[in-house]
């Protein structure tokens with residue numbers, strides 16, 4: 001019996017913002033884990049040479065023999081690049097610093113913007129039956145991020161609740177528009193999620209008000225609070241949902257997963 005809540009094929013989401021340190025990796029790991037906790041089968045693709053998502057999900061550097069670099073630029077078996085994490089239903093294709101040279105190597109490749117798209121849509125992927133693929137992008141609008149946007153159905157944008165948060169969003173939106181025009185006309189914006197929110201801080205409230213005024217429904221109702229348990233979890237190589245399931249951060253990411261699922265089930269039912 002097929003599950004009516006299951007989407008046809010994986011929903012592919014790029015987690016992107018060219019600003020550094022806004023919570024892209026934290027959101028990829030913890031939204032991924034929260035979706036997995038609700039029964040979804042999730043693949044994280046680490047597309048950042050920093051490899052923070054790989055580290056945060058417990059893949060040691062010496063265990064990253066096959067990575068997104070090989071996925072993009074070499075003929076490699078999915079079984080070799082996909083690794084199970086310590087979290088049930090959550091897998092990852094890890095990254096190493098090698099990926100930083102991929103950006104240059106891609107330049108000379110005719111299919112440079114489509115490499116991730118083609119890799120994720122290869123026939124062998126069907127057997128894994130992923131519900132979601134989350135792509136952790138680097139803090140840049142380079143060819144790696146463009147690959148993520150070309151490969152994805154939508155872009156999820158973490159926005160740090162601090163001064164200048166909205167600056168740079170127009171550049172990101174411009175890139176999304178360019179990708180739509182050139183390579184992926186159906187690319188949508190999944191939503192904008194406020195991260196590191198401090199309810200006692202006027203600035204956080206101001207950023208939230210600005211974001212909701214300017215971007216309306218695009219902003220998720222769920223906000224992710226600043227929570228020390230969220231920042232501690234990666235050093236234990238687990239998502240916050242496992243490190244401290246009752247922490248505010250864990251509860252918020254679970255809520256975000258439910259909000260995302262409710263939007264996507266609606267889309268799937270149309």
Ligand SMILES: Nc1ncnc2c1ncn2[C@@H]1O[C@H](COP(=O)(O)OP(=O)(O)OP(=O)(O)O)[C@@H](O)[C@H]1O
Pocket residue numbers: 019020021022023024025026027048050052137138139195196197224225226227228230231232249
């Ligand atoms: N909700 C949160 N509460 C507390 N700390 C957080 C929270 N979200 C993220 N952080 C911390 O903020 C820092 C930046 O987060 P993260 O690495 O997820 O950002 P990023 O956008 O992926 O960064 P980069 O652009 O370098 O890839 C990290 O130290 C992380 O632990």
Ligand SMILES: [Mg+2]
Pocket residue numbers: 024025026048052136137
């Ligand atoms: Mg990151």
